[in-house]
Amino acid sequence: MPRETVVNPDGVPYALLAAGARCELRGIVEAAKWLRAALLAGRWPLRRETFDYYWSAVNRIRHTADVPSTVALEFSSLVSRLYEHWQQAVRTGSNFSGREAQPDASLTIWYATLAGLTALSAPAGWLAASLKLPDSATDIRWRFQPCRSPPAA
C-alpha cells in the first residue's frame, strides 16, 4: 500500500492524518476503534510522540483510558534502544556488541557495525532451554539476579 505511507513534511503519514481528522471532527467511535486497531497493528511507521498523540486522541473519543500491550511497547522500545546503539557505532566509527538482560528474564544480544545492527531477543526460559545439565541437577532452579555495581572507592 504505497499511498498509505506517503508522509507530510513532519513525517506523519497522510492516511493517519486523515483517520485522525475523521475521528476528531466527527467524534465517530467506530472510526476511533478502527484507528486504535491500526495503531496497534503498526500500520504506519510512526515516531513515539506521534503514536502517543493519536493513542490519547482515540482514548479521548472513546472515553477510555486504555494502554497498549506491554509486550508491544517493550518491543518497540527495545528496537529504539537498539537503534541508539547502532547510531553510537556509526558516530564512533567502530563495531561493538552487547548483551542486555530484560526484567522478564529474556535476553537481547546485539552486534552493531557501521552498515547496520543485528540483534536477537531470546524469550524468557532461554537459560533453561540452553543448558544441558546432568540428571542430578534437575532440582536446581535458575533465576536472574540484577547486576550490582562495585562499591565506590
Place this chain on the structure above:
Amino acid sequence: MRPLTIKLLSARRSLQLFLAIVVCLAMWQVWLTWRLMEQDRNLAAQRSRERLEQIADLAVAQLSSVLGDWDLGLRELDALPPPALKAKLPPNATFILLAYQSAAAVATYPSKSFLFVPRPLAAGPLPKGFETAEKLEFREQNYDRAVEALRPLTEQPATRRGLAAHRPPGAQTQPSGSDAGRL
C-alpha cells in the same frame, strides 16, 4: 541387727552410685548421638554445596559457549530470515535487523508489528497539485480557486488520502510545533 542395717545402707549407696553412673553414661551417649547427627548435617550441607558449585561451573562453561555461538551467529547474519540458524542461534528467538540498505529500516523475523519506530519515513516531495492549491489557499487566500485546484486530485486514488488530511484554515487542534503533523 546392726550388721544387717550396715549391709542395707551399703547396698543402697551402691545402687545410688550405679544409677548415677548409668545416668552419666546415658547423657554422654545422647551428647555423642547429637554430635554425630550434627556432623552428618554438616557433611550433607558440604556435599550439597560442592554439588552446586560443580553444576554452577558446568552451567557457566555451557553458557559461555552458547553465548559465544550466538554472538558469532549474529556477526554472520546479514539478512532475514536467517539462513540455517539452527546450529548457532536460538530457535525461538526474534531477530532484528537495522540497516540502511533494507527497504524498511527495521526488519524482524518472525515478522512483528511496531507501535512506533526509531526512524520514521522521510517526507517525499508533495504532488504538484497540492503545491498550487496551498499557494492559492494560504498566500492568495483565494479559497474558491484552491478548491478548484484540489478537485482533480480527489479523483486520483494516490492523492485522495492526502486531501482527506487537509482541513479548513484555522481548525488547528494539534499541539503546534510537534511532529504530530499539520492538518
